[in-house]
Amino acid sequence: MTTMSTDPTTATGPTTATDATTAAPDGGQGVATARPPLTGERADLLANLARRRAFLRFTVQNLDDEQASRRTTVSELTLAGLVKHVAVMEYQWLDFVLVGAAAFDGDMTAREQKFREDFQLSPGETLAGVLDRFDEVARRTERIVAEVADLDDARPLPAAPWFEPGASWSVRQVLLHLIAETAHHCGHADILRESLDGARTMG
Template sequence: MVTHVRAEAQGDERGALLSFLAEERGGIRRAVLGLTEEQATSRPSASELSLAGLLKHVAEVEQGWVARAKGEPPAVHRDETNWNECFQLVGDETVGSQLAYWEKVTAETEAFIRTVPSLDDTFPLPDQPWFPPEGRVSMRWLVLHLIRETARHAGHADIIRESLDGATAFELVAKEQGTSWG
């Protein structure tokens, strides 16, 4: 759902990119607004996706990409044996704990992007068959990739939320702002 990007997007390129990323993050956060844990972890369609799972996934993906750009390992290692766990809450994980984790990740992302010497600086892509061999991408690419990834999942979240209780993205924006819609 499109909302108005913060005014600082009118400034420098970093501010604009981070503002667009923040806008898409908001769509996912709003999708879990007012839901119980049971609702957030439910799968109301034929898909395996739940809102809680999407929330966890976008947090892990963002953290992993920023860690890669910094030359660090991701906080959570996923491979074919535990890949599905990035789309579901396990153990004592809750929607609240995932929101808190994502808030920490987003602060680290924003601090990193604001302090990297240049958006033209590059880092290597992973050695995986779906990436070009010995490929490198820029910090600008990183933020654009995070915007794309988050926006895709925000759209999934809109559909899942509406399937759960009929709440639309516009209604959730109004609810978040304490106003009424319609």
């Protein structure tokens, strides 16, 4: 079994608004800002989300583009495709925080086609590029959450079979959804990586 060298459990995510602007999911830091420290529920939610991202990032370490794009089970899922999908999903949900249901505009057929494309690398895309985008989206999320007026601010959800008609989600609910979805895909990624070369994230 291949051993992956870094312990993902040490990545707890940003604990200040400065970190939220500059921290990558693997704990890397950028240029600091003058924003005051972020504490309380926002810091906790962002740290939890960053921890899930770190687990997902961990599953693709030391892989090349071919390995990361390889189907290793009967599923069509690939490791690179999962990272891409999570970044796309997170970006879109933070757009929802900013502009509401317009973030999900498009008929159901178009949404389903886009959803399938989000799980695959397009021609010219690389694992390194997808990871850069993954980190960029994470910094954007942390910046928006640090700046939003209230976690209770809610917007109506778009019409879709999987949403209750007339329901609204707050910023808090969006973050909880992202935490759950990212964790869900970490499980997928762990199976795909173990099927590829025996390496495991969870033990």
